Amino acid sequence: MSVPLNIKQRNAVLNSMINGLKKEKDALLKANKKDMERYHGGDIAMFDRLKVDDDKINAMIRSLQELEQQEDPLNIERFHFDHDNGMSVTNRTAPFGTVLIIYESRPDVTIEAAGIAFKSGNKILLKGGKESLNSNLVLVDLWHKALTENQISTAWVEYLEYDRSETQAFLENPTQKLDLIVPRGGEKLIAFVKQHATCPVIVSGRGNNFVFVDVDADQQMALDIIINAKTTKISACNALDKVLIHDRLENKTVFIEKLISKLLESNVTIWVDNHLEGFENTSKINNEAIWYEEFLDYKILMGAVNHLDEAIDKINRYGGGHSAAIITKNEATANEFMNRVDTAAVYHNASTRFTDGGQFGLGGELAISTDKLHQRGPIGLQHLVTNKWYVKGNGQVR
The missing domain is CATH 3.40.605.10 (Aldehyde Dehydrogenase; Chain A, domain 1)
Incomplete structure (x- = not known):
């Protein structure tokens, strides 16, 4: 030896x-x-x-x-x-x-x-x-x-x-x-x-990963990315746990209803914060500590934010430091998000499920x-x- x-x-x-x-x-x-x-x-x-x-x-x-x-x-x-x-x-x-x-x-x-x-x-x-x-x-x-x-x-x-x-x-x-x-x-x-x-x-750390759907998001892209990140492999540390939706997203209610419908197709349990209370087939959280949890299960938490700063602050406060994504057509907004979010991997218009050594060209990790x-x-x-x-x-x- x-x-x-x-x-x-x-x-x-x-x-x-x-x-x-x-x-x-x-x-x-x-x-x-x-x-x-x-x-x-x-x-x-x-x-x-x-x-x-x-x-x-x-x-x-x-x-x-x-x-x-x-x-x-x-x-x-x-x-x-x-x-x-x-x-x-x-x-x-x-x-x-x-x-x-x-x-x-x-x-x-x-x-x-x-x-x-x-x-x-x-x-x-x-x-x-x-x-x-x-x-x-x-x-x-x-x-x-x-x-x-x-x-x-x-x-x-x-x-x-x-x-x-x-x-x-x-x-x-x-x-x-x-x-x-x-x-x-x-x-x-x-x-x-x-x-x-x-x-x-x-420390090969926990996930608790976030996706932020910006006011300028391509909504179909956002749906596809969220469903992929949440449902393709719930046991992965790069799976999605939390979704933040900009309060001024056009036709926000319609988007959320579509997202809920898609999530239910995969039997995902859906929690919401007080901003999104009232949507069918969702449960309002009664404890803010749930924002810190990594689910590793068919569960998701959705909340609304008023602006980019609030989304970044929330991710940096509650996230596991693993991965976070923004869905937006606005390059300047995406760059600010990616520079300020404190996670090992940040994404613009892509699923968090790519945080993986093989996917990053390392041949595994x-x-x-x-x-x-x-x-x-x-x-x-x-x-x-x-x-x-x-x-x-x-x-x-x-």
Whole structure:
């Protein structure tokens, strides 16, 4: 483990993983069926994330293929300076070392996130949830076969089959070197990791994403984007939770009635604020705290605002710092919105569902960070690196 893997070795392992996934597809589906049958929780988002089917396996394979084709993120020169005294000072990218990924439900994390961490030269520790144990063990076995096939130690990818108390003990007093932790899951998991971790944590944060329908919006576009962002995958952190509608939108009542009708077609529960009270098939909220909630469910909250400033203030106050969109034909309004809204990704006339490493050209993501250090939004291969200074001299002293 002390000897770094070169890019040829890392890519060879990824290629072996691609072949392994293709060969062991049936075994993975069989293991996942066991996990699905044993899951009795009521969380529909977790259930959706737990499921592995042909499409998800193909997505895993595709992410590894894209990852294999990407340039080596290590040893890239970021800065160079020749000192007056003759020293050569260079800053280059370097791996973190050991990355622990703690995640709930999603077996695809065992492939996509681990793949990104591995190609960026890190040792991987995987701590999956008990609900996806059978699926994860099949995938970790594929990692070990891929490593062994390329004469590389299986210690590069380890699975930690710990319960909650064992995980807490490991976070507080790691039994091996630990350089970075990435929790991927709900707010309780994130809070648990941040409370007990003794090394840096990248938070793959919650969503609670907003769409603002401006006075100058193309209303059909607004309908299409809202329905897409809300209903296509409710378990995704880039799904829509809140809609703000400009009070002076032309034919506002007709637009809202159309939107309600469309949402009901997907069995979405609709809440409204006191400005929109009275529409059929909606319920008025009785607690402002609901504006802070990420639903991860077929639920949505709609409210009215009087101007752009009010929309921006509301998003910055209640949003999760993940994604926000404005629907408008006015470029100046869109630019002001995008510059002032404090989220990792901002959109003009597009769905928040695109906040994703694959969609952003990164070939997948380790996580989607709502922190501002050291990387915000989707964390791809080129972001999962730290840096190192190389100073060459010939006897200089200070």
